[in-house]
Every structure is written in C-alpha cells, then in structure tokens.
Amino acid sequence: MTGTDHEHSESVVVAAQWLADQSNPPHPVVPALRGRFGLSVLEACEAAALARKFRTSRQAFA
Template sequence: MENQAMTGTDHQHSEAVVQAAMWLADQNPAPQPIIPHIRERFGLSALEACEAAALSTKYRILRKAHG
C-alpha cells in the first residue's frame, strides 16, 4: 500500500479550523499577514492556522467553479 498524504476528505479538520477557513474565504482582500491574524481571531495553533489558510483556498476555488 502506498503512503499517501492526508488530503481532502481523508483529513478531519477541527470545527475551529473549518470556521476560520470559511471566514478567510469570504475576506477580500484577505488580512495580511494571514497566519497571525487567524491564530489570534480563532485561537488556533500555527499548524491549525496553516490548515485553515489552505482550506480557505479550496473553498474559494470550489465557489468559483460552482458559482
């Protein structure tokens, strides 16, 4: 069996990470710097904030693709 990275539905995000990602996806322009801002606003660790930032990009892409 191949070692696969945990992406998409394979990886469970905490509710705080999902909420931060949804909020960030709605920001135009996004606050800068992003990671410290969402860490403070949502009480996330650095890793969780990075996950939220990456997830927000997926949300933006899906919104553009599906209207």
C-alpha cells in the same frame, strides 16, 4: 491522516470559512487567524489551505 481523509476541527473550518469570505484577506494570514480564532500555527495553516479550496470551489461552481 493525510489528503482527503484528513478531518479538520470545527475551529479550523470556521476560520477557513471566515477567511474565504474576506474580500480583502488579512496579511500575514497565519498570525491573523491565530489571533482571531486562537489556532495553533498548524491549524492556521490548515485553515488557510482550506479557505483556498473553498474559494476555488466557489469560483468553479458559481
């Protein structure tokens, strides 16, 4: 599945929410998410992208 039809695993969503809440996000982000949440590289990339969407939505609707 691609685009808006893609469903994320619960661990990806949890990682994305955590990352979106960080005022000082870790750098580099992918290794940090992999270590903290046990994600694969692909899942960590998905979480980072989802976190960006969360932050954008928060700013737009704040």
